[in-house]
Amino acid sequence: MTGAVVAASRLGLTFRTNDGPVEALSNVDLTIGKGEFVSFIGPSGCGKTTFLRVIADLEQPTAGTITVNGMSPEMARKARAYGYVFQAAALYPWRTIERNVALPLEIMGISKSEQAERIRRTLDLVNLTGFEKKYPWQLSGGMQQRASIARALAFDADLLLMDEPFGALDEIVRDHLNEQLLVLWARTQKTICFVTHSIPEAVYLSTKIVVMSPRPGRVTDVIESTLPRERPLEIRESPEFLAIAHRVREGLRAGHSYDD
Amino acid sequence: MTSLHSRFAPVLAVLAAIVAIWYLGAYALNAPFQRDLDRRSGETPTAWEFVVRTMTQAKPTLPAPHQVVANVYENTFLRKPTSNRSLVYHSWVTLSATLLGFAFGTALGILIAVGIVHVTTLDRSLMPWIIASQTIPILAIAPMVIVVLAAVGITGLIPKALISTYLSFFPVAVGMVKGLRSPEAMHLDLMRTYHASRAQTFWKLRVPASVPFLFASMKVAIAASLVGAIVGELPTGAVAGIGSRLLNGSYYSQTIDIFAALIAGSVVAIILVSIIGLAGRLTEKAMGARPA
Structure with missing residues (x-):
């Protein structure tokens, strides 16, 4: 498929550890198109985070090929093709919220006036207007994670990589942020890769759900969602939603023996 | 209350x-x-x-405590600060060498730490020497430094400051290596996703992250500097400074003077360490730290 944002073919990654090699990824074939919202779901050790880190050029594959925007992940990283949101907000504690959002802009050499404009725009996008001068510790966990999303959006990369961004938050905050994330996705038209542990979260957010299983880390199912792009929270009680969730659950169960 | x-x-x-x-x-x-x-x-x-x-x-x-207190009081408040019987005068002589040595030592320590963190060869080669340098007793080194420098015409403040430097660079170097390496993997990964240069990672992440470590190690370093300056005053038979007071006191069995000089040294140390501690707290407050 031409114009794919991410295209992986027979991708493998083996970590060398003291206990011998660990196959974090094995034979992963996956194509992610522009504007898709793709969730990666699976138990710990299934390689979902590793796959995201390979896209980001934070890990090097040991087999197969992968392209990001048609280039190698390294070239894509150097072209600042993606914004990365980590499990923790990873805000720099000595910077205020606006200075944290400014960090990538400073590094990329964007002018002060342009910085101010983009900070204003991205903080508005994540509903943090008014918190510019606060330090991270003065914000709740959910607000901190929103600030870190703003930071990833600030330099306008078309691809957003999110590694369990809401994993540490409580369910109520998580529901709220999921809704906001969908709005943000609709407004920015970005391609989003989203790692999660939560089946409802994956089904609610995604246009495509990649089910993975461990030992070796591999893709066991790719589900194209039939849900409309417009998704109120209530959609989670619809039969269609439950059917997709059921298929995800079946995929997870098939790929993973819980006895070992 | x-x-x-x-x-x-x-x-x-x-x-x-x-x-x-x-x-x-x-x-x-x-x-x-x-x-x-x-x-x-x-x-x-x-x-x-x-x-x-x-x-x-x-x-x-x-000497009994009240004898020492009387001596300290007399030699601090009742004498002109320029008199060579004034503890203020002797403390100032030692303090100037301490501060100069501390400045040298801190600069050298930071420089070494930056080198060790950024150059793998230095990491492997320099650290054992730095640790070895601190195992040599300063009392053995000090007279040699003073005598050698005197032979090439350098006397007074500089040799004493160099001994202070020798003692104070070590805690700063060790502390700053730790501080510059303190950013978590996630913060470093973030810089990598931005394709940040080494210099940008250094100034925007490693340096701010190392600030608490810098102040903690400077507290140790300033106390070590003071010890270095006092030790530097001993072998020369220096005419001024807390070290010379200690030496003169022992020559003439002026035990009260010895204790008074010790008190003066302690007071100087307390003041210096407190100033560093205060500077550290103010800096961290300015950097947005959560008030303790």
Whole structure:
């Protein structure tokens, strides 16, 4: 498929550890198109985070090929093709919220006036207007994670990589942020890769759900969602939603023996 | 008010205990000489008179606390600060060498740490030498430094400051290596996703992350600098400084002067460490740290 944002073919990654090699990824074939919202779901050790880190050029594959925007992940990283949101907000504690959002802009050499404009725009996008001068510790966990999303959006990369961004938050905050994330996705038209542990979260957010299983880390199912792009929270009680969730659950169960 | 009371009460209790033990020690150590004096002059003082005499000798084996306090008070407040009997004057001489050595030592320590963190070869080669340097007793090195530098015409402040440097660069180097390496993997990964240069990662992440480590190590370094300056004053028979007071006191058995000089040194150390601590707190507050 031409114009794919991410295209992986027979991708493998083996970590060398003291206990011998660990196959974090094995034979992963996956194509992610522009504007898709793709969730990666699976138990710990299934390689979902590793796959995201390979896209980001934070890990090097040991087999197969992968392209990001048609280039190698390294070239894509150097072209600042993606914004990365980590499990923790990873805000720099000595910077205020606006200075944290400014960090990538400073590094990329964007002018002060342009910085101010983009900070204003991205903080508005994540509903943090008014918190510019606060330090991270003065914000709740959910607000901190929103600030870190703003930071990833600030330099306008078309691809957003999110590694369990809401994993540490409580369910109520998580529901709220999921809704906001969908709005943000609709407004920015970005391609989003989203790692999660939560089946409802994956089904609610995604246009495509990649089910993975461990030992070796591999893709066991790719589900194209039939849900409309417009998704109120209530959609989670619809039969269609439950059917997709059921298929995800079946995929997870098939790929993973819980006895070992 | 209660919190102030509960904070100071334990400290004061310990102080009172130290003073009490000190008085007992002074009596015990000074009594034999006093007995000797009394026997030779054929005097038979009462028990109380005898105790008082052990606490008022001109050159006691162990001066009593009030003798030391009187000496410190006299030599700090009753003399012109320019007089060479003034403790202020001697403290200032030692302080100037301490501050210069501390500045050198901190700069050198930071420089070494930056090198170790960024150059793998330095990481492997430099650290063992740095640690070895601190195992050499400073009392053995100091006279050599002073004599060698005097031979090439460098005397006075610089040699003493260099000995301070030698002692103070070490905690700063070790602390800053740790500080510059303190950013978590996630913060470093973030810089990588931005394709940040090494210089950008250094200034925007490693340096701010190392600030608490810098102040912690500077507290140790300034105290070490003071020790270095005092040690540097010993072998030269320096004419001024806390070290020279200690040396003169021991030449002429002026034990009260020795203790007064020790007190002066401690006061200088407390003031210096407090200033660094305060500067550290203000800096961290300016950097948005959560108030403790």
